[in-house]
Amino acid sequence: MLYVDKHRPRALTELHYHQTLSDRLVALAAHDDFPHMLFYGPSGAGKKTRIMCLLRELYGPATAKLKIDQRVFLNPSKRKIDVNVVSSNYHIELTPSDAGGYDRLVIQDILKEIAQTQQVDTNAKHRFKVVVINEADSLSRDAQSALRRTMEKYMGNLRLILCSTSTSRIIAPIRSRCLLMRVGAPSEAEMTAVLRHVAKRESFTLPDKVASQIFQDSCGNLRKAILVLEALRMQSPDLTGDLSIAKPDWETFAMNTADLITGEQTPARLLEVRGKLYELLVHAIPARLIIKTITDQLVRRVDENLRAHIVQKAAFYEIRCRQGNKAIFHLEAFVASVMAMIKSDMLDMSWE
Numbered sequence: 001m002l003y004v005d006k007h008r009p010r011a012l013t014e015l016h017y018h019q020t021l022s023d024r025l026v027a028l029a030a031h032d033d034f035p036h037m038l039f040y041g042p043s044g045a046g047k048k049t050r051i052m053c054l055l056r057e058l059y060g061p062a063t064a065k066l067k068i069d070q071r072v073f074l075n076p077s078k079r080k081i082d083v084n085v086v087s088s089n090y091h092i093e094l095t096p097s098d099a100g101g102y103d104r105l106v107i108q109d110i111l112k113e114i115a116q117t118q119q120v121d122t123n124a125k126h127r128f129k130v131v132v133i134n135e136a137d138s139l140s141r142d143a144q145s146a147l148r149r150t151m152e153k154y155m156g157n158l159r160l161i162l163c164s165t166s167t168s169r170i171i172a173p174i175r176s177r178c179l180l181m182r183v184g185a186p187s188e189a190e191m192t193a194v195l196r197h198v199a200k201r202e203s204f205t206l207p208d209k210v211a212s213q214i215f216q217d218s219c220g221n222l223r224k225a226i227l228v229l230e231a232l233r234m235q236s237p238d239l240t241g242d243l244s245i246a247k248p249d250w251e252t253f254a255m256n257t258a259d260l261i262t263g264e265q266t267p268a269r270l271l272e273v274r275g276k277l278y279e280l281l282v283h284a285i286p287a288r289l290i291i292k293t294i295t296d297q298l299v300r301r302v303d304e305n306l307r308a309h310i311v312q313k314a315a316f317y318e319i320r321c322r323q324g325n326k327a328i329f330h331l332e333a334f335v336a337s338v339m340a341m342i343k344s345d346m347l348d349m350s351w352e
């Protein structure tokens with residue numbers, strides 16, 4: 001088992017950081033007027049872990065007995081849509097974005113079914129069942145509206161726990177019906193404490209230098225940090241010597257793409273970059289992540305006066321990617337406008 005799973009805290013009291021948040025969750029779980037909740041925060045900050053601990057606090061250790069079902073739904077044109085549903089006796093977990101454009105259908109069907117059935121375990125501490133919705137921010141507006149109606153209608157039998165990276169893509173009526181729980185990324189001291197805890201349980205010592213190297217590389221993502229720790233141990237079991245943290249292939253690829261953009265600004269180069277963007281997209285790297293990674297790299301390579309403008313363009317095209325269907329159009333438009341900016345800057349012309 002990987003360290004991330006093996007040493008994942010199981011109870012709210014075992015969580016290493018954001019103690020006040022854990023205390024609030026313990027207090028909320030003790031009451032029957034438990035609200036709908038929205039957990040948000042950056043990737044790897046520990047949202048999912050906290051939600052699982054909360055479920056355990058609500059119903060006891062049986063929430064860890066999970067089963068996975070593959071549910072089949074029929075879309076209006078009778079095509080099958082497969083969705084994986086993870087559930088215990090007390091909760092059910094969905095990632096509705098698995099259903100692509102038919103997330104509304106999945107949400108409506110599953111929630112209705114749960115809301116209309118009573119809790120099977122008559123000794124359960126709470127009468128309601130919990131529905132955990134992962135990646136709530138990638139739900140379509142239609143699906144979010146369906147969710148909002150369900151929240152009002154079935155409050156008696158059902159509580160929702162939404163998990164997302166930001167609240168900006170969640171519609172206001174849902175936000176206002178949920179208790180917002182921000183799970184921020186751990187600080188250096190907090191992350192180091194978790195890494196040391198893992199090291200202690202695996203019976204090895206973690207040098208300070210390696211801990212700070214892992215923190216710098218992880219950008220606040222605890223999952224990444226623990227995975228890197230495990231990878232480094234494979235390189236050198238006592239974590240001594242010259243340790244190098246390997247970057248994922250796609251990240252190196254995105255960095256090379258940024259080099260291509262800053263290296264030359266011609267139609268031929270744009271065509272070459274388009275090929276690279278296609279390559280990233282077919283490997284299932286989300287367009288949002290591509291824009292973010294390339295922008296991160298671009299701002300390190302260009303003149304100071306261009307940085308803010310590039311970030312502004314990135315934000316603009318990120319929204320376009322989300323609103324439109326063909327991500328490649330918007331990615332390419334982003335690259336073209338950045339190239340135009342760099343070129344105009346070199347020729348001392350205005351790019352606006």
Ligand SMILES: Nc1ncnc2c1ncn2[C@@H]1O[C@H](COP(=O)(O)OP(=O)(O)OP(=O)(O)O)[C@@H](O)[C@H]1O
Pocket residue numbers: 003004005007008009014015016017041042043044045046047048049050194222223226
């Ligand atoms: N409070 C904590 N104390 C110790 N370890 C933690 C804590 N929170 C999370 N972890 C570790 O970090 C890993 C990642 O956490 P988790 O999957 O909960 O993050 P997440 O915010 O849901 O990420 P994502 O948004 O990418 O799904 C877990 O596998 C666990 O090992």
